[in-house]
Amino acid sequence: MNPHLYHTLYGPESLNFKLFMAINHAHHPLLDPVMEAMISLGGSKIVYLYAAILLCVGLARRQWLPLRYVGLFCLATVLGLGLEELLKGIAQVPRPGLAIGLDRIMVLGEVKLRNSFPSGHAIFAFVTAFTLSWRRGAGWKVPLYAFAVLVAYSRVYVGAHYPLDVTAGAVVGICSGWVVWKGYEAFAGRRGRQREG
Template identity: 35%
Template structure:
């Protein structure tokens, strides 16, 4: 038996499908006129992956920011695993599965479309690190949090609703982990 709250959340996700299709189609029509942007999207879409979490945490540790490195690793890993488990709950078809005519620019990812795991990870990293970085050092994190969800739509593997949900989930995870880590250390 499915929990009533889960049934309610699922009912909210499914009706946005047609709107998601229209928004994603409009985005791809607008942007696909630029082959250089296609290549940029393909080559940067994984900035919301565990590879980026590991690389960024390693760089922070090398720069002497060990606490930030550890917290980023925790937040990124939590975001990835929670995002992946959320996909099992919703089991939403990906755009290229729903429309075989849709051009996919990357290899087909595994798992459900909702929520976007890459958007979840990107938002989680950005949420933590924009709060911990000085003014001029915040923009790369913010750029990743905005860019990665757009690339996931662009390469044909997610709908806008998937990436929006992933961003909200990532933000929530980062804030929760940050509170937990701060409370534990105090």
């Protein structure tokens, strides 16, 4: 990232930096285990477990969770995580532990020092929320987006990412889900018109 842009977005005078310090230093003994749990529950490393659970639910209760939701969740996750790698390679923003110093921040979990922008946890959490709640009511949207927001917040709380990183991750996750769903609907609509014709 351009040094001037980096200083503007991540420097000590930036809102991003100030928000990071405020959230990261607002630790509470009751919150710490919850935020540490979010590291595992919101991480893309368990995407296979999520996919397997969703597939089982989809096969058992197709009216409740049609299988297209499972397939599009997997596809959107691949797209989102691919964009994560691309953007991290381009931006190369150091993590707070390296940029600010491990002695000045609160760190829970694994210490990482490179590739802060965007947050992969936020991408995965928002891909999950968006794809599984597409065209569904509040009963789906509220818990899924609450989970996604909690995952994103936890990444700042545990000292792994800045607020800008998780915001960008949320945008990438939502956009990935939107592209996949719109592509699917366009394809399904075209197939439907061909059958009618």
